[in-house]
Structure formats: structure tokens, C-alpha cells
Amino acid sequence: xxxxxxxxxxxxxxxxxxxxxxxxxxxxxxxxxxxxxxxxxxxxxxxxxxxxxxxxxxxxxxxxxxxxxxxxxxxxxxxxxxxxxxxxxxxxxxxxxxxxxxxxxxxxxxxxxxxxxxxxxxxxxxxxxxxxxxxxxxxxxxxxxxxxxxxxxxxxxxxxxxxxxxxxxxxxxxxxxxxxxxxxxxxxxxxxxxxxxxxxxxxxxxxxxxxxxxxxxxxxxxxxxxxxxxxxxxxxxxxxxxxxxxxxxxxxxxxxxxxxxxxxxxxxxxxxxxxxxxxxxxxxxxxxxxxxxxxxxxxxxxxxxxxxxxxxxxxxxxxxxxxxxxxxxxxxxxxxxxxxxxxxxxxxxxxxxxxxxxxxxxxxxxxxxxxxxxxxxxxxxxxxxxxxxxxxxxxxxxxxxxxxxxxxxxxxxxxxxxxxxxxxxxxxxxxxxxxxxxxxxxxxxxxxxxxxxxxxxxxxxxxxxxxxxxxxxxxxxxxxxxxxxxxxxxxxxxxxxxxxxxxxxxxxxxxxxxxxxxxxxxxxxxxxxxxxxx
Numbered sequence: 320x321x322x323x324x325x326x327x328x329x330x331x332x333x334x335x336x337x338x339x340x341x342x343x344x345x346x347x348x349x350x351x352x353x354x355x356x357x358x359x360x361x362x363x364x365x366x367x368x369x370x371x372x373x374x375x376x377x378x379x380x381x382x383x384x385x386x387x388x389x390x391x392x393x394x395x396x397x398x399x400x401x402x403x404x405x406x407x408x409x410x411x412x413x414x415x416x417x418x419x420x421x422x423x424x425x426x427x428x429x430x431x432x433x434x435x436x437x438x439x440x441x442x443x444x445x446x447x448x449x450x451x452x453x454x455x456x457x458x459x460x461x462x463x464x465x466x467x468x469x470x471x472x473x474x475x476x477x478x479x480x481x482x483x484x485x486x487x488x489x490x491x492x493x494x495x496x497x498x499x500x501x502x503x504x505x506x507x508x509x510x511x512x513x514x515x516x517x518x519x520x521x522x523x524x525x526x527x528x529x530x531x532x533x534x535x536x537x538x539x540x541x542x543x544x545x546x547x548x549x550x551x552x553x554x555x556x557x558x559x560x561x562x563x564x565x566x567x568x569x570x571x572x573x574x575x576x577x578x579x580x581x582x583x584x585x586x587x588x589x590x591x592x593x594x595x596x597x598x599x600x601x602x603x604x605x606x607x608x609x610x611x612x613x614x615x616x617x618x619x620x621x622x623x624x625x626x627x628x629x630x631x632x633x634x635x636x637x638x639x640x641x642x643x644x645x646x647x648x649x650x651x652x653x654x655x656x657x658x659x660x661x662x663x664x665x666x667x668x669x670x671x672x673x674x675x676x677x678x679x680x681x682x683x684x685x686x687x688x689x690x691x692x693x694x695x696x697x698x699x700x701x702x703x704x705x706x707x708x709x710x711x712x713x714x715x716x717x718x719x720x721x722x723x724x725x726x727x728x729x730x731x732x733x734x735x736x737x738x739x740x741x742x743x744x745x746x747x748x749x750x751x752x753x754x755x756x757x758x759x760x761x762x763x764x765x766x767x768x769x770x771x772x773x774x775x776x777x778x779x780x781x782x783x784x785x786x787x788x789x790x791x792x793x794x795x796x797x798x799x800x801x802x803x804x805x806x807x808x809x810x811x812x813x814x815x816x817x818x819x820x821x822x823x824x825x826x827x828x829x830x831x832x833x834x835x836x837x838x839x840x841x842x843x844x845x846x847x848x849x850x851x852x853x
Contacts, residue, residue, distance in 0.1 A: 360628025368411030417444025503530025
């Protein structure tokens, strides 16, 4: 005689989220460590040299923090008005920042001294970046101009007046070529500059919305722009054509950053999310959620940390948890396990066997409701599974028992001659989970069984019982109405798709005759709106 098999609860469990290598990797980010500044965090940048310090630009201060201790290493407060966009040079020895007065200042990160002060812009300078050869600096300002400065001589090399028709809030330098860079303005335009060409602005592209951030990929052949709710990817080699558009945010995208040595792209937005994309496919591989709108973002080298600045001055620091390598003790355990299996495979005769069949039946313990089902105690099985804990956190267990009772034809017997509170608790469970797709069919049958119980037995219809039955009635009615609406939408979509396919076929066949509309058969038209309730 075969042993009693426990109920299969797994078929009613929700589908698990698809676990990808990126999900496992980015889930290693530890719980955020928070810093609080006074106002909005304008810009975050990591030092390319060791140690991996990061700089925060906030109000009239530019502060360099230590990633490990979260303490301020340098405080550059030589600003009369708001500072913007402080970022490191490629070697980490210098730091450039713009300000509200229209100046660009270059600091020595070791001594905090101002080495250069560039004056010439007539409006706030929001971004300033060093060129690839470290000899020049480009500044992007609200006076709609872009200026190229010589760091050594402290003089302007080139001025691009009226490069845009609105504020210029974004720019990026080519990572390998020192004579190429791009700018993005609130007019939605993207300008490409080549200082060697007679016409400095070689291309002008349209992003479609105000450009908030932009960057080049490490090889320099592709650049990415962010503005509105879209991230756009452009191919510089093939004439700056648009490669793809990503619309994963539902509010304005404010910042971009690269991670995993340029293999991952991160975008932060006002919707409190940071989306992580695979640069090879431009598909979203992970999402980070923050307590407020994200306006600045920085990723440390080798993904040591992800730092996000928010609109309320909160700074979130998520450090990557480094997994330790397997120790020699683990190797000893593995070798000991192999030796034990080899001993098990050698019986007393000393002759080795091909395979050892282990008895796992002892570890297969039955649940309490399984024990009651084995003894045909259906009421006790239902009472045992309908505990508040199971109803709240494990509804799949309750539905599995209900389904088993239905298969045995015993659900009606399990609900007969019960107290009112038991019937009301069962009806409440039906009303709560009837709309879930995984539970809908068995719970509809269970609701039918409840009505059969009331039809065949006499009940004292008190107020709580009548209220429970009214709830069940409303739930059933709303599900039927929802099904009707979905079927109507399905029918409308089928007509739209069918019309589109007919138009495509007529265009491919070069048919210029007007198609004669055909009338749908009444039976086919009505079949789209029939609701079948088991």
C-alpha cells in the first residue's frame, strides 16, 4: 500500500521573480547609509584615483567625503553664491566647479587652494569638464554659451555664443579625443563640437525635451542623453544617428552614470527610481528605489558603492558587499563528505557497489491538515488550515485544502452544521482572494458550495451573516462586470489589429480600390460579450 501523499501547494504559489545574474549582483548592495545636507544635492562625482573619495556639490559648499568613514575630508567653501557641478580631473588631482556668479574655479584637492579662476560667463555655470588631455576645460552656462578654457594660461580658447536658445545644463567630453565634446540645453537640442573643424558645431540633434544629463561610453563611439522621461542612445560613428530610445521612467530623468567599467548604465529620476541598463542590449536589468526624487548620481570604481543625492538634501550611500573566498575549512568538509560516501558505498564484503539509494521517507513530514485528510476528518482539516496566519500570509495552503475537498466531494459536508463565525470567516476569505487569477476557479466553485449549504440547510440569518452574504454578492458581481469589460476591450483590440493587418496587406499588394465594409455575423459579434461562470 502506498503512503499518503501530501497536498501539492506549489501550484497555487505566485510565480517567483526571474532571478538573473544582475539581480544577484546588485542585491549585494548593503542597506543605505544616509547623510543629510541642507538643500538639493546638485552633483556627485567619484575620484578616479585612490582612495575612492566622492565630492558633493550642495548650496555654497563643495565637500569631499571619504567613502569608508563617511566623514568630510575637504571642505571647499570658497563660494559667495551657489556652487554647481564639482567634478574631478581624470587623475584626481584637480577639481573644477561652476557657480551662480558665472565663474569657473579649479581647486587643488590636496591643499584646497584655488589654482585658477575663469571669468567670462554672464550667467550661472552649471557644468564644467576637463578635456581628455587634461589641458583644457569646457564650461556650459545659462547665458546660452559654451566656452573652452586653457588651464595653464587661464585664458579662453574658444567661445561658442548662442550655441543654444535656452539654458545649457548638460555637457560631456569625449573620453579619448580632446577636441570633441557635446552640449545639451533646455531647448531640447544637442550640439556636437569639433575644435579642429572650420564650423565648430558639426551636428545639431533633437532630443525632444530639455536635456538634463549626458555622457559618452568609454570607447567614445556612442553618447547617451537624458531628458524628459527618455534616455536616447546616439551613434557618433554613423553620423550621430539615433540607435534606441529607453522610456523606463514615468517622471523626468535628472542624471546618468556608468557602472561595471562601462558595461552598465544607471539613470536616476524624479520618480524615486534608479534604473540599471545593460549597455549591450539597452534593456533594464535592475531597479533601485529611493525615498525621494533622485537628482544626482555617482558610482564608484568597480561598483564599490552607489551614491544618490535627492531633492531634499538626503544622500544615500549603498556599498557593495564583498563575498569572502571559500576557506580551507570548506574544502576539508567537502573531502570528508566524499570519504563518507565512499565508505557507505562499500558494504561489509568490501566489494564496491554502483549506487547507494538513501531512504528519504523519514524526512517527509505531513502537515496537520494532511493528517486530518488522511483520517477523513474534513471539518478538522478545514479548521486547521483556516488559521489567521495562513489566511494572511499563506492563502495558497487554504486554497489547496479547499481544492482537495472539492475533488473528494466533501467541501459541502465540511461547511454543514458549522457555527456562524466559521461560515463568516470562510466567506471573508472568498471575498478577499476571489479576484486573484491563481485562486479564481477553485474559489468560484467554493462560493457555489457555500450557496448549496445555505440552500439545503436552515440557518439563523443574523445581521453578521447577512452582511457576509452581501459582501460575497458584491464581490461576485464586480468580478462578472470586470470580465465583461475585459472581453469588450479584447473585442475592440481584435477589430483594431484586424483593420491594421488589412491595411498592411492592401498596401503591400498596391491595391488602390476602396474595400467594401462587411457586416459581422450577429452570432460572432455577440460571442465576444458572453460571460461563462462555472
